[in-house]
Amino acid sequence: xxxxxxxxxxxxxxxxxxxxxxxxxxxxxxxxxxxxxxxxxxxxxxxxxxxxxxxxxxxxxxxxxxxxxxxxxxxxxxxxxxxxxxxxxxxxxxxxxxxxxxxxxxxxxxxxxxxxxxxxxxxxxxxxxxxxxxxxxxxxxxxxxxxxxxxxxxxxxxxxxxxxxxxxxxxxxxxxxxxxxxxxxxxxxxxxxxxxxxxxxxxxxxxxxxxxxxxxxxxxxxxxx
Numbered sequence: 001x002x003x004x005x006x007x008x009x010x011x012x013x014x015x016x017x018x019x020x021x022x023x024x025x026x027x028x029x030x031x032x033x034x035x036x037x038x039x040x041x042x043x044x045x046x047x048x049x050x051x052x053x054x055x056x057x058x059x060x061x062x063x064x065x066x067x068x069x070x071x072x073x074x075x076x077x078x079x080x081x082x083x084x085x086x087x088x089x090x091x092x093x094x095x096x097x098x099x100x101x102x103x104x105x106x107x108x109x110x111x112x113x114x115x116x117x118x119x120x121x122x123x124x125x126x127x128x129x130x131x132x133x134x135x136x137x138x139x140x141x142x143x144x145x146x147x148x149x150x151x152x153x154x155x156x157x158x159x160x161x162x163x164x165x166x167x168x169x170x171x172x173x174x175x176x177x178x179x180x181x182x183x184x185x186x187x188x189x190x191x192x193x194x195x196x197x198x199x200x201x202x203x204x205x206x207x208x209x210x211x212x213x214x215x216x217x218x219x220x221x222x223x224x225x
Contacts, residue, residue, distance in 0.1 A: 005030065005111035005210055008120035009202075011133035012179060013082070013167045014140035014147075016190050016198060020133060021115035023199050024206060028113065033105050035116030035123065036085065038098050040076040041066055043084035053087040056094070063097045079148070079163065086167050089117075092176040099123065117171055120182035129209040130185035131202055139191045140164055 007024060011017035018034045025032035045062035046053050053059070088094055095118075102123045106112045114123065120130035135143075141161040148155040171179040181187060186205055190198045 003111075003213070004107050004109050005213060006106045006124050006127040006129075007111075007113040007206055007209075008124050008127040008130045008182075008185075009113060009115045009133060010117055010120050010130070010179070010182070010185070012117075012140065012171065013164055014144040015133045015135050016143070016195060017131075017133040018115045019195055020131075020188075020190075020198055020202055021113045023195075024202055025113035027199075027203055028111075028206060028210065030110060031105065031108070031112040033102070033112060033114045034073065035098075035102055035114055035119060036089075037071045037073060037076055038066075038102070039085040039089040039094070040081050041070045042094065043088045044070075044076055044081050046088065047081065047084055053084040054091070056091050059088050059091055059094045060097060063094055077151075082167070083163070086170050090170060090174040090176075095122075095177055117179040118177035120185050121180060122177045125182070128213055129206055130182045131205065132181045132185040132187045133198070134187065134189055135191040137161065137164060137168070 005028070007021070007028070007030070009017050009021040009024070018036070021034070022032050042059055042062045043053060045066070046055075046058060049058070049062075051058040051062075099122070102114065102119075106114055106124050106127075116123065120127060120132070138161070141157065141164050144164065145155055145157050145160045148160070168179075188198060188201060193201075
């Protein structure tokens, strides 16, 4: 590889994007970052402090004091943290403050796979491979429902459906970096695919792009599939 290979994986909540992106990074020998964890970490700080998640000043203070060890998937799980993270992510100043860190991570050789909602459109718009992972709202709600049950919780399917619908609304309607499909992204609908089948499709795309970038040299990293 002649330069960092950046793979941007975006999609709505519970679409399977993070699971797919993590497996893709391992297969390609690249670093992995779930960008949503950054907002969850900030959200948890605000929750722990009893602060208003829509308070820009409090959120920016949380960003400034955030430590790398706080960006941990296990300690940031839970629907409440997810709800707060969605509100924090809608604050333009917070997104701007986290942007440079994400870009440095992405472009550190040999590259990285980043999962989120605006990786291909804002964080890494020149990524040679952009994948938009999606699934029907009903299927995403079913997956989240089963995930919560495996954690020992007792969710109501209708409540999970309503929460995802509201998350989608906030993510797509926010003024800065709304969730959308990048013009040059490959759309991967996982409604009828299990995690392994979706991974095989994405890996095939990634390997083709990696080979093309390697053959084209540094300039090839600027071209999208």
